[in-house]
Amino acid sequence: MTDHKKPPRKTWLIVFLLITASLVPGQTPAVAAHFNPNYIISDSEMRDANAMSFGDIYSFLGQRGSLNNQFDIDPADGLLKGTAQLVDDAAKRYSINPKYVLVLMQKESGVIESTAPTAKRLEWATGYALCDGCYKSSDLAQKYKGFSKQIDAGAGWMDWYLTNATNFSYLKQPGITYALSGTQITPANLATAGLYSYTPHLHGNQLFWNIWQRWFGEGAADIRFPDGTLLTNVTTGEFAVIQGSQFRLITNLSVLESRFRYLTPIELSNNDFQTVSQANPGQPIAFADLTLVRDETGAIFLLSGNERRPIESQETFRLIGFNPEEIEDVLAADIEDYELGLPIMPEESYPLGQLVQDNISGAVFWVNSGVRHPIWDKSILGVRFSGQPIVQATPNQLELFIIGEPVTIPDGTLIKAPDDPTVYVVELGRRRPIPSEEVFLGYGYRWTSIVTCSPGVLALHPIGDALLLISEDEQVTAAAVGL
Numbered sequence: 001m002t003d004h005k006k007p008p009r010k011t012w013l014i015v016f017l018l019i020t021a022s023l024v025p026g027q028t029p030a031v032a033a034h035f036n037p038n039y040i041i042s043d044s045e046m047r048d049a050n051a052m053s054f055g056d057i058y059s060f061l062g063q064r065g066s067l068n069n070q071f072d073i074d075p076a077d078g079l080l081k082g083t084a085q086l087v088d089d090a091a092k093r094y095s096i097n098p099k100y101v102l103v104l105m106q107k108e109s110g111v112i113e114s115t116a117p118t119a120k121r122l123e124w125a126t127g128y129a130l131c132d133g134c135y136k137s138s139d140l141a142q143k144y145k146g147f148s149k150q151i152d153a154g155a156g157w158m159d160w161y162l163t164n165a166t167n168f169s170y171l172k173q174p175g176i177t178y179a180l181s182g183t184q185i186t187p188a189n190l191a192t193a194g195l196y197s198y199t200p201h202l203h204g205n206q207l208f209w210n211i212w213q214r215w216f217g218e219g220a221a222d223i224r225f226p227d228g229t230l231l232t233n234v235t236t237g238e239f240a241v242i243q244g245s246q247f248r249l250i251t252n253l254s255v256l257e258s259r260f261r262y263l264t265p266i267e268l269s270n271n272d273f274q275t276v277s278q279a280n281p282g283q284p285i286a287f288a289d290l291t292l293v294r295d296e297t298g299a300i301f302l303l304s305g306n307e308r309r310p311i312e313s314q315e316t317f318r319l320i321g322f323n324p325e326e327i328e329d330v331l332a333a334d335i336e337d338y339e340l341g342l343p344i345m346p347e348e349s350y351p352l353g354q355l356v357q358d359n360i361s362g363a364v365f366w367v368n369s370g371v372r373h374p375i376w377d378k379s380i381l382g383v384r385f386s387g388q389p390i391v392q393a394t395p396n397q398l399e400l401f402i403i404g405e406p407v408t409i410p411d412g413t414l415i416k417a418p419d420d421p422t423v424y425v426v427e428l429g430r431r432r433p434i435p436s437e438e439v440f441l442g443y444g445y446r447w448t449s450i451v452t453c454s455p456g457v458l459a460l461h462p463i464g465d466a467l468l469l470i471s472e473d474e475q476v477t478a479a480a481v482g483l
Helices: 010-020 054-064 083-094 098-109 119-123 139-143 147-167 190-198 202-216 253-259 270-279 314-320 378-384 437-442 455-459 472-480
Strands: 071-073 080-082 178-180 183-185 230-233 239-243 246-250 266-268 291-294 300-304 307-310 354-358 364-368 371-375 390-393 414-416 423-427 430-434
Touching: 054 083, 054 098, 071 147, 080 083, 083 098, 083 147, 098 147, 098 202, 119 147, 147 190, 190 202, 202 270, 202 437, 230 270, 239 270, 246 270, 266 270, 414 455
Parallel strands: 230 266, 354 390
Antiparallel strands: 071 080, 178 183, 230 239, 239 246, 291 300, 300 307, 354 364, 364 371, 414 423, 423 430
């Protein structure tokens, strides 16, 4: 009945100690801006069995993964049911919030947001009957092995705890201080004490809180999403990207397809999407890649990537294959977030960029404005240039182009090497290590989004700071004291 993951690293604990040192025991979520280990969820919220209807649960599961395709026999009545019905019935049977059951499943096994959860994850969906050091082969564990049994037991145990906790001193009790993960924690209420009885360490309950806030609360604003992160509103279907630490709404699908098609979005509830948008709003992204624009001064630019490249002659229009009638009139303020690039000259080769392959060696280059940039790995072709045509050239033809820096992985991409389990997220060209599964799931990442690349490609991206589940202000505070 306890979390079976390994304890967090020492440095991770030090950061949490720093965060929680100033929090007041018993402080309510309405007052606490960040994770309060002493008060995670209220008793009334834990008991709110009607917080979601069957339809709400079904829609929620459909937006996040594939569990609506999962069926099992409910141990309570012997009927075959889908996941939404199993969760809804267990919540009502035990007077437990279905949100709790869903978050518990994601915290323990990640099955909610998995597109293809393994049988092993499904069999231990809520981690029930698994304690630190326990064996899955034990008679007790085997009794509760199975998807529907785990859902029933996960909800049923919390009901049993809330009803009987005061009669059993071995269970965590509200108002009593416990040393957990090197931190003194005093649960302020029964529901919080129940969470620590089920998972008797800090990082598992931090993960629970982060998932709850991301799905159902106001906590997404406290997560500093890395630059390059693509977000989507699961309710409205809107998309946005984080650039320069700002939330930038993507105004149409052509922008999404031409500029961010390689990214897998992190799914946020409508509430979280709006919260993040209000935390640090930026200018919407309204222009697809390779759009021609003219500002109020008459200057004409080609928007390519994050650059605005001036076009200064009619010959250039002919070169790039555009018609002057395609020019879109804008204000200079509309394109000020694009960096000013070099003018496009009529004599340039491939001013719009082109994949070119050496017809002898097979090496592939991205040739742009007279410079050939080596592509070291197929993984880069997949994330940056999926579906783009490749033209052939002789070695002598390629020698006409200046050799440039190798092409790197775009910001916001999850990457790893083939023989190393460490996962990184690329931000501003650096790879930021993701130190644990808790952090990975806390940000809403998906395992299927990870791109495996060669060690050489990985090395193109200098190592950056580890990604943590704390806000930017807290990271600054941690750095200030030398953590």
